[in-house]
Amino acid sequence: MTDLLIRIFIGSGDPDNSEVRQKYGFLSGIVGIVLNICLFIGKLMAGVFSGAISVIADALNNLSDAGSSIVNMVGFKIALSPPDHEHPFGHGRAEYVSGLVISFIIALMGVELAKSSIEKIIEPQELEFSTFTFVILILAVLIKLWMFFFNRKLGKKIDSVSLRATAIDSISDTVATFAVILGILTGVFFKVNIDGYIGVLVSIFIIFSGIKTAKESLSPLLGQMPDKELVGDIKSMVCSYEGIIGIHDLIVHNYGVGISYVSFHAEVSSGTGLSESHTLIDKIEKDFKSKFDCVVTIHIDPVDIEDEETVRLREQVKNIVKNIDECLSIHDFRIVKNPAGHSLIFDLAVPYKFRLSDIQIREMTLTEIRTLDKNATAVINVERQLAELD
Numbered sequence: 001m002t003d004l005l006i007r008i009f010i011g012s013g014d015p016d017n018s019e020v021r022q023k024y025g026f027l028s029g030i031v032g033i034v035l036n037i038c039l040f041i042g043k044l045m046a047g048v049f050s051g052a053i054s055v056i057a058d059a060l061n062n063l064s065d066a067g068s069s070i071v072n073m074v075g076f077k078i079a080l081s082p083p084d085h086e087h088p089f090g091h092g093r094a095e096y097v098s099g100l101v102i103s104f105i106i107a108l109m110g111v112e113l114a115k116s117s118i119e120k121i122i123e124p125q126e127l128e129f130s131t132f133t134f135v136i137l138i139l140a141v142l143i144k145l146w147m148f149f150f151n152r153k154l155g156k157k158i159d160s161v162s163l164r165a166t167a168i169d170s171i172s173d174t175v176a177t178f179a180v181i182l183g184i185l186t187g188v189f190f191k192v193n194i195d196g197y198i199g200v201l202v203s204i205f206i207i208f209s210g211i212k213t214a215k216e217s218l219s220p221l222l223g224q225m226p227d228k229e230l231v232g233d234i235k236s237m238v239c240s241y242e243g244i245i246g247i248h249d250l251i252v253h254n255y256g257v258g259i260s261y262v263s264f265h266a267e268v269s270s271g272t273g274l275s276e277s278h279t280l281i282d283k284i285e286k287d288f289k290s291k292f293d294c295v296v297t298i299h300i301d302p303v304d305i306e307d308e309e310t311v312r313l314r315e316q317v318k319n320i321v322k323n324i325d326e327c328l329s330i331h332d333f334r335i336v337k338n339p340a341g342h343s344l345i346f347d348l349a350v351p352y353k354f355r356l357s358d359i360q361i362r363e364m365t366l367t368e369i370r371t372l373d374k375n376a377t378a379v380i381n382v383e384r385q386l387a388e389l390d
Helices: 002-009 018-050 053-079 094-122 131-158 161-190 195-222 228-239 274-292 308-324 358-372
Strands: 244-254 260-269 295-303 329-336 343-350 377-384
Touching (some): 002 018, 002 131, 018 053, 018 161, 053 131, 053 161, 053 195, 131 161, 161 195, 228 274, 260 274, 260 329, 274 295, 295 329, 308 329, 308 343, 343 358, 358 377
Parallel strands (some): 343 377
Antiparallel strands (some): 244 260, 329 343
């Protein structure tokens, strides 16, 4: 069914294309609005007939979902807007904002449901079971389950945070409605009114779903580590060029899906002429934009690979930091030679979640360097990596 809707309303366009992405977002939104309004009407009628607060609350939850679908569509529309004077990096992050708004709506409905459910616990009312109510709720479970798979598939196709949030909301609704069904059946067959208690449990589930969705939407807004696969592709591509020794200080800024700005330092031999190095870096930048469809800025770092003593000391220091931990690495290594003892100057790259502090790492490294040469000094700049290159 999902593939049929995609063929009818979207076709075979490239999911990475901004206009095609908007079509995916609009398809999800229209389907969500239509189905959630139908579910709201059906559940509201069932709730009124049965007198079950949990059913009425579930109906209101579906109404909020229809509103979430509208927010989603607006988010995709804004995200497609071109860059302007105030927003030169475009409006792609509006999609993340819409996901965040949806998460607040989910959490708010959970809070309102909790209030109504507690009132029902304090002043319980007798429930009236009807086949109509039962059928409506079973249909609602099946429809929401389909919407979960529908939005999850669309979200995967275009790598959308907001559509994944919508999918999570759908599965939350499925569980909530199923819990309502169990509550009603318990009241009918065991004569125990747990309608209010079921409502509280459902509300807690909905609130936690909203919090989880908010975290997923906030992460790209605040800035996050680039995907390991992307980092690996970048490193492999750049290091495949003759003349490139290695890269470090990689930073990826994400301004929305398909809108990225990348910068890193590329190591070249210090013996290579400036003009030749510039020509090489210029070619990499053009090829990079063609392959990854993003803007890249590359800084040239000269590395002395001809001086035997520099090469020897660099390898020894590499081994020292690797012995401390395999995830550590060095770059920008150079030495200042003098008769009293060489000064080793380098940057030591450390993962953010490393077990040792910067001071501990620096002291351990310096101690090991002095075992090589007691007169040697070291100027060590410990830096936390913004991308996991090693």
